[in-house]
Amino acid sequence: MHFYGTGRVNELGHLEIGGVDTVTLGEQYGTPLYIYDVALIRERANMFQEAFKKSGVKSQVAYASKAFSSIAMFQLAMEEGLSLDVVSSGELYTAIQAEFPPERIHLHGNNKSYEELEMAIDANVGCIVVDNFYELSLIESICRKKGKVCPILLRVTPGIEAHTHDYILTGQEDSKFGFDLWNGQAEEALQLVLAKECFDVLGLHCHIGSQIFETTGFILAAQKLSEQIRNWHERYSFSPRVLNLGGGFGIRYTDEDQPIPVSAYVEEIVEAVKRDFDEYRMDMPEIWIEPGRSLVGDAGTTIYKIGSTKHVPNTRTYWAVDGGMSDNIRPALYQAKYEASLANRMNDKAEEEVAIAGKCCESGDMLIWDLPLPNIEHGDLLAVFCTGAYGYSMANNYNRIRRPAVVFVENGESRLVVKRESLDDLIRNDLSLYK
Template sequence: MICDNIRINEDGNLTFAGLDTIDLAKKYGTPLYLMDEDKIRENCNIYKDALKKYFGDSARVLYASKAAAFKRLYEIIDDEDMGIDVVSSGEIYTAIKAGVSLQNAYFHGNNKTDFDIKYAIENKIGYFVVDNIEELDAIEKESSRQCIIQKILLRLTPGIDVHTYEAVNTGKVDSKFGTAIETGQAEKMVEYTLGLKNIELCGFHSHIGSQVFNSDNYLNGSEKMLDFIADIKSKLGYETKVLNIGGGYGVRYTQDDPIIDIDANIKKVSEFIKKKVKTLSINMPQIIMEPGRSIVGDSGMTLYTVGTVKTITGYKSYVSVDGGMTDNPRYALYQSPYTVMIANKAREKEDFKYSVVGRCCESGDIIQEDVMMPKAKRGDIVAVLTTGAYNYSMASNYNRITRPPVVMIKDKKDYLAVRRESFEDLVRNDI
């Protein structure tokens, strides 16, 4: 199996986090999001331990909320003594409702509205990660109005082109995110920021992209950022205290994806950064990472019930399930690969090729093409693995379909974290 929390039991059923998925499907219905709380905590500690070991006590791990955000998840992250990366007022509100202090919250985004900025400052956000000059001016204005000095990082684009999905490649010069180093605009922005009265520039942030397996990308990005830090020190006399090197490593969606040793990779990055800092004669900044996908990705699984099985003679066969792009739009968006299994036939020979599709009135509503599975029939339970990240958080009500519940599993016991939406929820805001 692609993850150690997935097994097959003596009944031939797929198990997740020690529980029979067929039993869970019967208890809660489908579609159903499952999340393994123990795996989430394990992943948190892998990052925390590695950063502390290789970068010292000041290093900090932030959870990237966009991967999955709901109250119980924020409670777990807070319990693990991690900060949070938020990208909207809605994520801030959810964190507040979960009882999370915003002191160690970092507010990202390329277009924070005046409302977002006011709301975040009123609720004592720890840091803004500032994308552009217009945003910087808006934060300065609101900070002045509220009579505070607001801490910020500047988001910079180091010009790194990583080989990942184009839609999640964020480190290029022409990205919609951040201010480019290569064009000279980043230097001008630093100089401008240092002249503002109600802003405290704490450091810099960069994010090269998502689903990255190779540490060379982090090394290249860190080199560009550290060179910039040294250049700014020389020209402007400002030396950064904080360097946020961005998100975490990729996760395994299929057997073809490599197994990542996160500890070993962070060690490699730390050795490079420490050597580079010494060469440049600059102080070692506080290092921050903000993993999201690699915290929750392999903690998730989605269960569906097969509705129809249809073969077009001479062409292909379809397995249609009771969910689809409304609870997992990633194939429609990125053609994202997934491992798909029939949970109640986990030991049977996979000798039929199917396109697994959803129920939406949309030809692009596909979960995965060309999946080898046992012969499927109505009522079978289909499991899609590694769906903890960007599934619940990207879910929609397209076709007026209600969103599935989230069931957490801890110590082989299940509990409801997010209830299934009702029809009443669909019309709650209608007038």
Template sequence: MSEAQLQTNAAGHLSIGGYDAVTLATEFQTPLVVYDVAKIRQQIRDFKQVFNEENINYAVSYASKAFATIAMYQVVAQEGAHIDVVSGGELYTAMQADFPMADVSFHGNNKAYAELEMAVDAQVGAIIVDNFDELAMLTTILAAKDTRVNVMLRLTPGISAHTHEYDQTGQTDSKFGFDIESGQARQALDFVLANDRFQMRGIHAHIGSQIFEVTGFVAAAEKLVATIVEWRDAIGYEPEVINVGGGFGIRYTTDDDPIPASDFVKAIIQAVKQATATNHLAMPAIWIEPGRSIVGEAGYSLYTVGTRKVVPDLLPYINVDGGMGDNIRPALYQAKYEAILANNPQAPTTRKVRISGKYCESGDILVYEQDMPAVQTGDIIALLATGAYGYSMASNYNRNPRPAVVFIENGAAKVVVERETYADLVRLDRSYL
């Protein structure tokens, strides 16, 4: 684990943003999701610094599906970044946070008619159009409302990220976007340019998630520029914006060796600069959409150890009071995390264990195998780098309430999402009798 993740205090406990993790568990109960807000702010600033040093127009747009709450949107707004949303629910949350709608992009491969109406009424900064059916719905909506909207076209560049197949989105056989090679992208462009209710801003591509190499991003940037060259030569169109998406990898365990996220941005900028200069194109604005790389390593999940199961010649099971209901990623696609004993992170390890959750599924394993110190009932275990796609994918499986979320900043802890109660679980139920 990185030193940035593992900081201890005078009591020998894990410290999160200067706050004792054991005290957090006592004050707010477990399971508990905790964010070090300073880390979130610093990562946004690091991205922005690279663009500022390169002196080009840009937008850092937080991919909020990684973690979408009112408080998170407020922090992003304070840092002067954009957001992208992928549902009416995320858009509504951003509206409740008073997020500037001009800095919102609306994504999604199956936006409902009502969601598109909502986005048009809210005057979002851009709708990232994904398919021809969506263009047809927007045409009807814009005519009925006698208004205009900024759009960008999501393209599939035929480039796959070297990650789990569920994390790959840029290949030709994908549910997302207009395919370049088949000519769909050009057809979509012609459709948009023919209707003056559409204000065509640019093109977008996203090749996947948790990517550790710059090669795919460079290839995607070059493919997008090559597409622009074809469009310019054919019809004289050049976009204002190239949006290269996100997917920059982070460190989950000691086996991960990601490059700094800012290095991805530098490589993308250089690729676009070189390709546009070679082809005598105007330099477009470059937008990126980091999500995991902004919140992932800023997040921690705290659990209390309950029962244990020890069988000779097998890994012991250390059972905690959370699991797949607050972090389904290990069960969904074998995502790996690292755990530490929050009440004594420096304790010597004694044996390999398996950390399992409380849910009634054999696949409810948070950590499949890891060296740990001797662990006792009542100890506090912290899972590191759980800030992305943990709480946002949480469920009430087995009728368990979802955890609280706490932000730590400047030595103060604040609940930004209340812990659900049993009453919350039945709030929408209706009696059949």
């Protein structure tokens, strides 16, 4: 079994994370339960930052909070000196409640509302990453009303396709995100913002995809941006202070995934930008990146209690857990694959291959199709690994299932950071016809 961070098998044969027995966690906080290895998150944050320090360039490592957002997570990111990428008023409000430094917050989104933009400008966020002309008009209106200047990055699509799942490609020309680099949209946007005093144009942003296992796409994107910047430097004397190359750095979910070291991404991205800007005789910009999954993905483990079973002769045996697509919708959406073990019987040898089903009333609610496990008993605990990204953040109340609790573990201690929803929480916003 491949372990991440502080994961290990303790003397009881139980899975232990952060020095805490996961069986004990299940008893204390209930299941399903999201467990985060805080030490591993800290380690990943430090790896990104150290790689930039060695490169000698100014940088910001912004946590892409869509991967997992909560007050405690934002406070942890703040402790580690990260910046923050938010994409909605909800994520921004959470950051404000966490007392995250506003100058290190970047607001994203392809359809930001007037209210979201006003909220960000009132909060004095570090920058707004602008996606379209409509958004520019809204920002201009707000800034004129408030007498403010808004720092912005222009998000552009460089036409680079990452080697990843089609559903999560975002850098190619046919994308809902950003100004296209080659059809003239990006240049038109640049001309517009340079002519307006209400915009402080920091530079450019791009994001080419997710779960990427090589550096080629990032290097090609940096080259295309640098080439266009050279042209704009000659035409408009535009010299970006910031070049944000997004995120998408891959992690290992199963043996099929082969991620490269964090330092390799940073080193090759910085080298490519340095080379191009030196060649074009332009000042080196500050490099920003936006890791999300690569900071929290493999730091998260979800534990479930195993319940019912169904044996289909000559086909397979199904075992159902007390969660599923309500707490991890990625297998249903993306056919995402995971590894798992029995948290309470880690030393037992695999005896059978089973399918792990969720409890939602959907035939597509399957977490893992072919999983080798020991002979299962009702009440065993199943630990599904690498659920730290897009588990809780995409959790839902389908079938009115309550969203799980979230626990941080570190140095032998556990801390509840998100409460399990109650039945009363489910009907909190419901209104009766008779009252």
